[in-house]
Amino acid sequence: MSLISHRRSVFRGAVMERFWSVIPFALGGAGVLLLYQLLQRVRQRAHIQDAVVVITGASSGLGKECARVFHAAGARLILCGRDRTRLQQLVQELGEAADGKRKTYSPSTVTFDLSDTATVASAAEEILQCHGHVDILINNAGISYRGTVLTTHVDVHKEVMGINYFGPLALTQAILPSMVQRRSGHVVVISSVQGKIAVPFRSAYAASKHATQAFFDCLRAEVAELGVTVTVISPGYIRTNLSLNAVTADGSRYGVQDRTTAEGRDPREVAEAVLRAVGGKKPDVLLAGLLPTLAVYIRTLCPALFFRLMASRARKERRPKED
Numbered sequence: 165m166s167l168i169s170h171r172r173s174v175f176r177g178a179v180m181e182r183f184w185s186v187i188p189f190a191l192g193g194a195g196v197l198l199l200y201q202l203l204q205r206v207r208q209r210a211h212i213q214d215a216v217v218v219i220t221g222a223s224s225g226l227g228k229e230c231a232r233v234f235h236a237a238g239a240r241l242i243l244c245g246r247d248r249t250r251l252q253q254l255v256q257e258l259g260e261a262a263d264g265k266r267k268t269y270s271p272s273t274v275t276f277d278l279s280d281t282a283t284v285a286s287a288a289e290e291i292l293q294c295h296g297h298v299d300i301l302i303n304n305a306g307i308s309y310r311g312t313v314l315t316t317h318v319d320v321h322k323e324v325m326g327i328n329y330f331g332p333l334a335l336t337q338a339i340l341p342s343m344v345q346r347r348s349g350h351v352v353v354i355s356s357v358q359g360k361i362a363v364p365f366r367s368a369y370a371a372s373k374h375a376t377q378a379f380f381d382c383l384r385a386e387v388a389e390l391g392v393t394v395t396v397i398s399p400g401y402i403r404t405n406l407s408l409n410a411v412t413a414d415g416s417r418y419g420v421q422d423r424t425t426a427e428g429r430d431p432r433e434v435a436e437a438v439l440r441a442v443g444g445k446k447p448d449v450l451l452a453g454l455l456p457t458l459a460v461y462i463r464t465l466c467p468a469l470f471f472r473l474m475a476s477r478a479r480k481e482r483r484p485k486e487d
């Protein structure tokens with residue numbers, strides 16, 4: 165054997181030896197990771213199973229899908245909305261869907277309008293009477309808006325702010341003392357990517373979601389030592405009735421299914437992500453695609469570029485409207 169081929173075979177032997185000595189560590193590492201994920205899943209399930217979960221805006225879209233996934237996960241649901249008939253239909257549907265694999269509960273319903281803060285307080289009492297306490301409050305209900313700052317009446321700003329910001333604020337404040345007293349509870353809010361970045365022709369909506377983000381960030385810090393968890397979830401476009409139900413500059417209903425909404429994420433998929441985020445007690449979750457996520461980072465790291473991009477977006481969007 166030549167000196168070169170001898171060296172090669174010594175080298176190969178050394179490599180193989182290294183390889184086999186690394187295998188037990190790699191397998192051990194994978195095992196620990198798997199065990200960790202399993203434990204996480206068990207913890208997540210335990211957080212939801214039998215928990216009293218309130219969902220606002222449960223009659224439609226994301227709220228309805230959240231009702232389906234939390235019901236299947238064994239939560240004791242209290243479904244809220246303005247339309248009693250639609251909520252009752254959902255209760256019936258959930259009862260029919262139960263497959264007996266896991267213990268499920270027939271949901272309760274509470275109807276109220278979030279824009280009327282006086283009735284929110286009495287609705288909170290009704291909610292607390294259902295099971296004596298609330299484990300998880302999911303502030304999901306909301307409304308969007310289409311319009312220019314120049315032409316939008318201040319009452320429209322107040323309406324959007326009332327439903328998206330003051331409503332969840334009032335409901336959370338009314339439920340919170342009972343959570344603090346039990347030193348246990350979880351407050352969740354469905355915000356939006358537009359709680360982190362502001363896009364043109366959405367001033368009322370983006371402002372309400374930015375306020376929501378700020379309020380619940382303050383709350384998270386204030387109640388951290390009191391046993392209460394806060395989760396803010398910021399989704400990108402979801403295929404729901406949001407754009408159809410949006411209000412316009414004069415307060416009338418927009419009534420159009422925008423392409424961005426129609427091509428948005430499946431609400432069931434988003435509801436499953438909400439279930440995971442809540443089960444994992446995550447503080448802040450962005451559920452958006454690459455471009456909106458990039459936009460959130462650009463807004464923070466290079467605001468001048470972000471403002472240019474938004475001005476160009478405004479120019480492009482305004483043109484067809486003017487034509």
Ligand SMILES: NC(=O)C1=CN([C@@H]2O[C@H](COP(=O)(O)OP(=O)(O)OC[C@H]3O[C@@H](n4cnc5c(N)ncnc54)[C@H](OP(=O)(O)O)[C@@H]3O)[C@@H](O)[C@H]2O)C=CC1
Binds near residue numbers: 222403
């Ligand atoms: N769809 C999307 O692209 C995105 C949505 N979101 C957020 O998701 C949440 C759910 O919206 P989504 O499911 O998409 O939209 P939908 O329009 O399908 O559902 C909105 C829900 O909010 C309820 N609601 C509206 N106004 C009031 C009110 N005054 N009082 C009580 N309940 C009210 C509605 O109930 P009612 O039956 O009484 O009308 C309905 O159940 C909102 O907070 C929205 O901002 C966030 C990011 C993207």
Ligand SMILES: CCCCCCCCCCCCCCCC(=O)OCC(=O)COP(=O)(O)O
Binds near residue numbers: 356358366422456459
């Ligand atoms: C140099 C590279 C630049 C790349 C940056 C790209 C910037 C792209 C801008 C993306 C804007 C995303 C807006 C997302 C808005 C969104 O997802 O909102 C969710 C909602 O709440 C929807 O409500 P709406 O009523 O507006 O339908």
